[in-house]
Amino acid sequence: MPLIPRTDLTVSDLCLGGNVFGWTADEATSYAVLDRYLDATPSTVAPFVDTAEMYGEGTSERILGAWMADRGVRDRIVVATKASPGRKEHPLSAGEIRSAAERSLRNLRTDVIDLYYAHYDDATTPLEETLTAFDELVQAGKVRHVAASNYSAARLTEALATAERAGTTGYVALQTHYNLMERPAFEAELRDVVTAAGMGVLPYFALAKGYLTGKYRAGEQIDSPRAKGAAAYGGERGDRVLAALGQVADEHGVPMAAVALRWLADQPTVVAPIASGRTVEQLADLLPMQDLELTAAQRQLLTEAGE
Numbered sequence: 171m172p173l174i175p176r177t178d179l180t181v182s183d184l185c186l187g188g189n190v191f192g193w194t195a196d197e198a199t200s201y202a203v204l205d206r207y208l209d210a211t212p213s214t215v216a217p218f219v220d221t222a223e224m225y226g227e228g229t230s231e232r233i234l235g236a237w238m239a240d241r242g243v244r245d246r247i248v249v250a251t252k253a254s255p256g257r258k259e260h261p262l263s264a265g266e267i268r269s270a271a272e273r274s275l276r277n278l279r280t281d282v283i284d285l286y287y288a289h290y291d292d293a294t295t296p297l298e299e300t301l302t303a304f305d306e307l308v309q310a311g312k313v314r315h316v317a318a319s320n321y322s323a324a325r326l327t328e329a330l331a332t333a334e335r336a337g338t339t340g341y342v343a344l345q346t347h348y349n350l351m352e353r354p355a356f357e358a359e360l361r362d363v364v365t366a367a368g369m370g371v372l373p374y375f376a377l378a379k380g381y382l383t384g385k386y387r388a389g390e391q392i393d394s395p396r397a398k399g400a401a402a403y404g405g406e407r408g409d410r411v412l413a414a415l416g417q418v419a420d421e422h423g424v425p426m427a428a429v430a431l432r433w434l435a436d437q438p439t440v441v442a443p444i445a446s447g448r449t450v451e452q453l454a455d456l457l458p459m460q461d462l463e464l465t466a467a468q469r470q471l472l473t474e475a476g477e
Contacts, residue, residue, distance in 0.1 A: 171215050172441045175370045176342045177315050179284060181218035181248050182211045183435055183460045185372055186453075187446030188221035192229030194448040200233045201240075206450050208243065210457045216248040220345075220372070220444050222289055223274050224254035231277035239279045249278060250372075252289035252319060262292035264303040271307055286313040287345060290320045297332040305338035317372075319345035323359035330367050341369065343441065348373035350382055350411050350430055350476045351403050364439050373434055376443035378403055382430035383455065384412055407476065414475035418468045425455040432462040433472045 171180050186207050191200040204219070211217040221230045231251060238244040253270040255261040274283060286307065288300065307313040318326055318341045326344065333340035344364050348356040352375070364371055377383055379399040386400040415426040422429070427445070434443040447453030464472075 172435075173370075174285065174315070174343055174441055175368050177285075179248050179315070180215050181442055182215050183442055184431065184456060185218040185220050185250070185442040185444040187374070187444045188219055188230045188234055189225050190230075190446045190448045191221070191233040192226040197233050197236075199449060201237050202450050203447055203453050204234070204237050205241075206453055207457075208241075208246070210460070212460070216246060218248045218250070218442060220250045220374075222252035222254050222287075223270055223277075224252075224256050224289065227256075228273065228277050231274055235277050235279035244280055248284045249280065250285035250287065250317075251278065251283055252287040254289040255292070260292060260294050261290070262288055262295045262300040262303075264299050264306075267300065267303040267307070271312060275312060282311060283313045285315050285317055285343065287317045287319040288321075288341075291318075291322070291325050297329050298336050298338075301329065301333050301336060301338045301340070308339045315339075315342045317341050317343035317345065320347075323363045326360070326363050330363075340367075343370040343372055345372045345374055345444070347375055348437075348440075349376050349378045349434060349443075350415075350472060351378040351408065353476060361439060369439070370441035371437075371439045372441055372444055374444045376431055376434050376445045377427055378430075381408065382411070382415060382427060384416065384426040410475040411472070414472050418464065418472065421468070422462060424458040424462060427455045428458040428462055429464070429472070431456060431459040432464055433469060435459065436464060436469060 172183060173180050208217050219234060221234055238247060251274045253267050258266050304316040316339055330340055346356055346360060380386060381400040381403040415429050418429045419426045431443050431445060434440060445456050447456060
């Protein structure tokens, strides 16, 4: 059962990405996806949903908040959202963080955010100001834990040292771009930083914009806003990864997407990969990762295919 380090948040193996809510999934479809995800999550852990204030300019948060209220399930869900840059001049200044948090609390129809991220680093605001603002939200009971997203290894190291020196709440997790096709940026530096700090990792684009589902092969035309981004992974290395995923998926009788997510979930420091489904059918391809157990040989096959 995944536990976000330095917290009491025991979460599902799969973190459901809410970026599609109100974008490629309308409200009714978003409700159906969330219902299916809730039903499929073991009762011993909390369904984990990730969103951000900038997703649809608050639409994603509002849909998630309305669904939790309608279903009466807020207490069962671990909710992560983010203070996003948008059109702000100093997005992680104290005033902007306070305002963003209040908007998100209203959108989500909740009194507290379980995990609150700095969505992107803000070099225009002193780290101590940012961390003090987050700390005030924690002390006020409006946020349980804070985390970083899209930070470089150097800036994350600096932020952790600043929090320790200032005596403020520190980041407990990092959201970063990491998957079978995107490895060097995380594995070369960031992994050492989060390991030393005892942080957890929540990788986004866990399926490489859909490429690791196996749908985006040469010659295939897929109607998706991410098709162009996914197609960029095609080539000799991509073909090797898809072949390895296909082999392991056949051995277990599960979709390739589930194998890709399980490989990622099994990596050191990773708490839960983030992936979204714009339909219940797409979500169905992801859910088997929660019960999937890869052998050491299968993990090695996948790891080596992507090198």
